[in-house]
Amino acid sequence: MCGRLSQYRGIHDFVATLSIPNTLINYAGDQPFELYNAAPPxxxxxxxxxxxFLRADRVRWGWRPRWAMDHSALINARVDRVAHDPFFRAIWPHRAITAIDNWFEWIDEGGPKKQPYLIRRKDRAPILCAAIGQYPHAEHEPDEHDGFVFISADSKGGVVDIHDWQPVALNPELAREWLNPATSEKRAEQIMLLQWEPPEVFEWFKVDRAIGNLRNQQSGLINPSDR
Structure with missing residues (x-):
């Protein structure tokens, strides 16, 4: 998974997709996020x-433990390692969902510059991505060390035409189970390893190379390109 994505809908669109009836504690705001070309941090x-309760916060994309402050913050954690990797030990129990609209990958097609592609769900629903992190909660005020990482997996064909790795995306039922504090770590690992959305759920197409410039944040960046 490349470090670029879109999160342009508002929090209530994402809550509707999750279909969690419990009261929302919303620290993320009610307006559309309008992030068409987001990158860490x-x-x-x-x-x-x-x-x-379901709680929503705005949290930095990227995390590192306090004992590794000389290490670059990571933005992804590999699904086959994260549960047993000492780097992520402190946040492995802290499961979260990041709902995104799409992500981008760059492919070498033999030209002078790599070609960017947009990957999204065919049904245009938000993509519910498994994540872990350090984030605010009832007993933890916002902290400069807060952050999160996506869990990424081998794309196993289909999306592999674009890139070898993709975020672990869950259907709403499994996303709710992933979030549930009562779900055991063993079951969470099973969900993460075996039950994510298959490649046929997604579609992808070329977009304009202007997406490569982070100063470009226009909504037109997510439209198909004929070049």
């Missing part, structure tokens, strides 16, 4: 479950 909307 962008503040992205992140969901976690706090008791019986």
């Amino acid at each position: 962008a503040q992205l909307a992140l969901f976690h479950q706090e008791g019986q």
